[in-house]
Amino acid sequence: MSRRISLTQYLVEQQRDHGRISPQLRLLLEVVARACKSIAISVNKGALGGVLGTAETENVQGEVQKKLDIIANEVLIEANEWGGALAAMASEEMDAIHVVPNRYPQGEYLLLFDPLDGSSNIDVNVSIGTIFSVLKKPGEQAGVSTEDFLQAGREQVAAGYCVYGPQTTLVITVGAGVAMFTLDREQGSWVLTEDQVRIPEDTKEFSINMSNVRHWDAPVKRYIDECLAGKEGPRGKDFNMRWIASMVADVHRILSRGGIFMYPWDKREPHKAGKLRLMYEANPMGFIVEQAGGAATNGRQRILDIAPEQLHQRVAVVLGSKNEVERVTAYHLDAAPQA
Ligand SMILES: O=P(O)(O)OC[C@H]1O[C@](O)(COP(=O)(O)O)[C@@H](O)[C@@H]1O
Ligand SMILES: [Mg+2]
Ligand SMILES: [Mg+2]
Numbered sequence: 001m002s003r004r005i006s007l008t009q010y011l012v013e014q015q016r017d018h019g020r021i022s023p024q025l026r027l028l029l030e031v032v033a034r035a036c037k038s039i040a041i042s043v044n045k046g047a048l049g050g051v052l053g054t055a056e057t058e059n060v061q062g063e064v065q066k067k068l069d070i071i072a073n074e075v076l077i078e079a080n081e082w083g084g085a086l087a088a089m090a091s092e093e094m095d096a097i098h099v100v101p102n103r104y105p106q107g108e109y110l111l112l113f114d115p116l117d118g119s120s121n122i123d124v125n126v127s128i129g130t131i132f133s134v135l136k137k138p139g140e141q142a143g144v145s146t147e148d149f150l151q152a153g154r155e156q157v158a159a160g161y162c163v164y165g166p167q168t169t170l171v172i173t174v175g176a177g178v179a180m181f182t183l184d185r186e187q188g189s190w191v192l193t194e195d196q197v198r199i200p201e202d203t204k205e206f207s208i209n210m211s212n213v214r215h216w217d218a219p220v221k222r223y224i225d226e227c228l229a230g231k232e233g234p235r236g237k238d239f240n241m242r243w244i245a246s247m248v249a250d251v252h253r254i255l256s257r258g259g260i261f262m263y264p265w266d267k268r269e270p271h272k273a274g275k276l277r278l279m280y281e282a283n284p285m286g287f288i289v290e291q292a293g294g295a296a297t298n299g300r301q302r303i304l305d306i307a308p309e310q311l312h313q314r315v316a317v318v319l320g321s322k323n324e325v326e327r328v329t330a331y332h333l334d335a336a337p338q339a
Pocket of ligand 1: 116117118120209248
């Protein structure tokens with residue numbers, strides 16, 4: 001437990017006392033936090049709010065959209081477009097970038113988000129979340145293009161996620177460690193409940209969708225086989241497994257008690273680098289995990305060093321406790337290059 005301060009106080013300290021963020025970035029993070037609060041209210045209403053079920057539309061990735069995917073996307077756009085901190089936004093649920101309309105002041109930041117992560121869990125009342133990433137618009141020129149968004153993850157100036165679970169928790173980094181805030185529903189405010197979060201370097205818990213085992217590449221199979229062999233195997237210890245199928249919830253557990261999360265490349269759709277999206281899932285989570293002392297790779301390369309080529313690009317993800325991520329990465333690098 002740390003000092004009982006609000007998100008606003010925390011961000012003011014980051015701005016005023018440490019000079020880590022600009023007033024515009026502070027404003028932007030407060031607006032995102034407010035939008036998450038509003039999404040949390042819709043999530044909590046569930047069937048009573050008519051927010052469950054599918055919307056009978058598809059997003060750019062060809063996935064059927066849930067009503068909450070669309071609601072959360074609209075909440076984030078509406079909350080952020082008039083705030084003055086942003087030049088444009090990009091979302092899992094929108095094919096193209098959304099440039100802040102001329103009627104609003106233009107800011108210097110770019111916001112990317114997965115408005116609702118863990119969509120398959122919405123209707124079954126399991127934790128879901130929102131993931132976001134903030135970049136600075138490059139160059140001085142007026143206007144903004146998709147290319148402006150295609151920056152490596154190490155250029156992020158802030159990132160975060162909100163998990164809508166038994167508690168509503170907002171986790172953010174501005175590049176100076178990771179802070180967790182819990183929503184106080186009575187007060188309507190975010191209260192700092194954990195500062196300088198650290199992920200243990202070792203773990204005995206892995207997180208992967210085991211139903212895909214037959215499709216995995218050899219290094220992933222080797223790593224999981226060794227975990228499953230337990231005390232009698234080469235690792236000499238028993239491992240536990242958790243798979244929530246909401247990346248936000250799986251990553252949140254790893255930040256809370258360590259572990260390794262993997263959504264690797266697999267043979268089901270070999271032309272795709274992975275299932276998860278680089279710009280608004282892997283990059284923000286990679287930034288947060290590194291800031292908490294963990295590691296994040298695509299099996300071969302640090303996620304934050306990947307030069308993006310497309311807004312909705314997919315990527316393989318291995319993240320969490322440092323020593324385990326390094327082990328999986330070494331297994332990939334030892335093996336023959338992927339076919
Ligand atoms: O259903 P699977 O294959 O286990 O995939 C689960 C993964 O897909 C995701 O739900 C993808 O995110 P979206 O729900 O935002 O599309 C991740 O949160 C999760 O880790
Ligand atoms: Mg997602
Ligand atoms: Mg989503």
